[in-house]
Amino acid sequence: MxxxxxxxxxxxxxxxxxxxxxxxxxxxxxxxxxxxxxxxxxxxxxxxxxxxxxxxxxxxxxxxxxxxxxxxxxxxxxxxxxxxxxxxxxxxxxxxxxxxxxxxxxxxxxxxxGEGVRRQRAEGVSAITLERGFAPGHAERAPWLLLGAKTLSYAVNMAAVRYAQAHDADEVVFVASDGSVLEGPTSTVVVVNERTLRTTPPSSGVLPGTTQGALFRGAERAGWTTKVEPLRVEDLRSADALFLTSSVRRITRVHTLDGEALANPERAREVQAVLADLYEAEYI
Ligand SMILES: Cc1ncc(COP(=O)(O)O)c(C=O)c1O
CATH class of the missing domain: 3.30.470.10 (Aminotransferase class 4, branched-chain amino acid transferase, N-terminal domain)
Structure with missing residues (x-):
């Protein structure tokens, strides 16, 4: 169809x-x-x-x-x-x-x-961190790299997903040359600790996500705290829950990072259900 x-x-x-x-x-x-x-x-x-x-x-x-x-x-x-x-x-x-x-x-x-998307929405994904090779300041210093634009040049993003799949993972979290967290090839990284949501700043060269935007609006309306600030890979591991958000996959839970299951999957599932409700009540 x-x-x-x-x-x-x-x-x-x-x-x-x-x-x-x-x-x-x-x-x-x-x-x-x-x-x-x-x-x-x-x-x-x-x-x-x-x-x-x-x-x-x-x-x-x-x-x-x-x-x-x-x-x-x-x-x-x-x-x-x-x-x-x-x-x-x-x-x-x-x-x-x-x-x-x-x-x-x-x-x-x-x-x-597709079926694969429906499965990932329900079951979550495993992800690996991969270098993207840029420093966080690159977006401003090198506008010709088009960091933060949604261009049709997605061959690199798709190659990263294939690389992940060849290494027993479904998805990728890109990291900058200084080790800070960027985004997925087609998704935004969202970290949850208690009632605080965090994501990485667009100034680091990531695409500002519309799903993350709607989720943060909904969370703020419900009294949660939201922060847009640099994240380290350790922040992903120590979070109550880690998500990759995108329009089609919505709020997808990451259950395994770099081959290690993230702690407390029950709590992460609960958080996912709460965030899904906030997002469903908020999007325009
Ligand atoms: C690189 C990248 N980051 C983030 C996102 C998430 O954006 P949105 O929530 O607007 O779909 C996408 C969507 O495809 C993307 O390609």
Whole structure:
């Protein structure tokens, strides 16, 4: 099942070719994207996603996306999707054909939620820490690295996940060259101690997560403390619970880190249930 729409809101055949062979999105990963979770016909955190989409585009010097057109395009895909079925909705925006007239490529595509994602949501994941090789100050010093932009150049992120899988783990927590914690290849790291949630600052070159944002808003409303501050790997191990959050996987528990089971899985499951409720009550 796939639903595909162009930026003008017209539905397109998802089985038919769409990109030109010389599209810079395909040739160089030169573009940006978002993945939005849609439940019961409602896109979750759509405006934060669109805001990040526009910021990513600006970091790549792409023409400013027409967000009203994207909202219409999102609606067209949702309207064509079977009622009651969850969907991962991808927004894709590339620099368009090489040596073209400057016109960009833009489309939205709805995809079903895979079995693997459902399993990870329910059972949690094992993760390993892997170096990403940048120092925390790199994002500001080296803007051409596009740290914190959601670009189509995800080959490295996907290679990290394959590396983890080849080493008996499901997922990855990237660490900076100074050993501080960054993020997952497609997720934000969230650590819980008692009633305090912590995550790493965007200034360290991580993507600001929309799921983490909604979760922190909900937690604050419920009287929890939230902190955005540098984390060390020891903080992950000593936490009451450790999560990787992302739009499609929501709040996924990490049960094993670098081959060692994290302490007190019962407590971590309880925390997960509480956070899931906070998030479900909060997202917009
Ligand atoms: C690198 C990276 N960090 C964090 C996230 C989590 O972001 P969100 O919660 O907005 O899906 C993603 C999502 O795919 C990501 O690719």
């Amino acid at each position: 796939r639903v595909l729409a162009g930026l003008d809101g017209s539905l397109l055949d998802p089985e038919a070719p769409l990109l030109r062979a010389d599209d810079l999105g395909a040739l160089r990963g030169d573009g940006v994207f978002e993945t939005v979770l849609v439940v019961d016909g409602r896109p979750r955190e759509l405006e934060p996603h669109l805001g990040r989409f526009a910021r990513s585009a600006a970091m790549l010097d792409l023409p400013e996306p027409d967000l009203d057109a994207w909202r219409r395009c999102v609606r067209a895909v949702i309207d064509a999707w079977p009622v009651g079925e969850e969907m991962a909705l991808k927004l894709v925006y590339t620099r368009g054909p090489e040596f073209g007239d400057g016109s960009t490529t833009a489309y939205a595509m709805g995809l079903p939620i």
